[in-house]
Amino acid sequence: MAQQKLLLIPGPSPVLPRILDRLAEPTVSHVGPEMGADLKEAVVNLKKIVFCERGEAFIVAGAGTLSMEMALLNTVAPGERALVLSQGYFGDRMAEIGRAFGMSVDLIQSRWGTVVSPDELAIALRKAVYRVVAVTHVDTATGSCAPIEDYAKIVRPTGALFIVDGVCATGGIPERMDDWGIDVVLTAAQKCFGAPPGLAVLVLSERAMDKRKSMPSVPAYYSDLLRWLPIMNDPTKYFSTPCVNEIRSFAEGTRVILEEGIENRFRRHGLFARAIRAGLSALGFTFLTDSSCLADTLSVAVYPEGVEDKAFRGRYAEKGVVVAGGLAQTAGKVFRMGHMGNLTKDQVEFALGALEETLADLGVRREPGAAVAAARRILEGRP
Secondary structure: OOOOOEEOOOOOOOOOHHHHHHHOOOOOOOOOHHHHHHHHHHHHHHHHHOOOOOOEEEEEEOOHHHHHHHHHHOOOOOOOEEEEEEOOHHHHHHHHHHHHOOOEEEEEEOOOOOOOOHHHHHHHHHHOOOOEEEEEOEOOOOOEEOOHHHHHHHHHHHOOEEEEEOOOOEOOEOOOHHHHOOOEEEEEOOOOOOOOOOEEEEEEOHHHHHHHHHOOOOOOOOOOHHHHHHHHHOOOOOOOOOOHHHHHHHHHHHHHHHHHOHHHHHHHHHHHHHHHHHHHHHOOOEEOOOHHHEOOOEEEEEOOOOOOHHHHHHHHHHOOEEOEEOOHHHOOOEEEEEOOOOOOHHHHHHHHHHHHHHHHHOOOOOOOOHHHHHHHHHHOOOO
């Protein structure tokens, strides 16, 4: 077997052996008791992770893009307008999905590396009536983390539903649905949950479910949440064959999160983010994302002069660490490093040490050990 590499792209994130083991178990009946128990537990755990006491959770075969589609299709009725706040590539995608189904979608875009301000949102909501407002919590292309609690305070008095794309945030950054007034959190299995990819995941508030039930139909079959609701409540029923092994693996991922403690997990993500960025800064990297909206789940590092993207990422992979290149206008200028899910301190230090070696191989000299030393000061709480 080829040497296993540390996967620090912005998802999928590294998968623990105990989670992979569930994926490798013999496939069981999709309406049998083993599958049913895991799906029920995953639904309950998922609602705990996003702090939703009421409402409904859905775990369906598909990707995060399907979650985005399902969220819009089940909340935007014909003739209604939706507003999308975009911090980058994936916010723009949300608007594209809505328009693909003929929805009336307005888009507010921030400069890459920043976020739409709450004031901009408030002004937009005074100018038009929107029934749905949607935002990406952390845009995977830009590393920008939106102030969703502030947005929610502005959206709620208007009566609009508030949708949060948590694909690069849920399980790593707080999303307190009930307390903040979030109506939909959509996400996927492969990022902060630390499970293999293949599942579209959503949680809807009671208000959002009432909205779907008030709509006579939606322009979809597989994506109609009312077709999935009976299965989420009773997995022995059948609508469409689910990803049995992936769901059982995802259930294990939710157990890992709750065993760590969700608040502890949030703190760890913040700690590791600060440590990694301290290490990168010590090596001369800067960041695409403004310091006011840095995400705890990934960093978008701008190359120092003289470092070529493909050569760097190729050599870094040879050292045992895989990171992602930039998207769209940032291609060739940045690399994106994920630090989410079940990452460990040892992995953080290994990644920074390997990065320093990579720069040295490319002729970029830095103080030996500077990155790891900077990260350790953060990890150990030293000044």
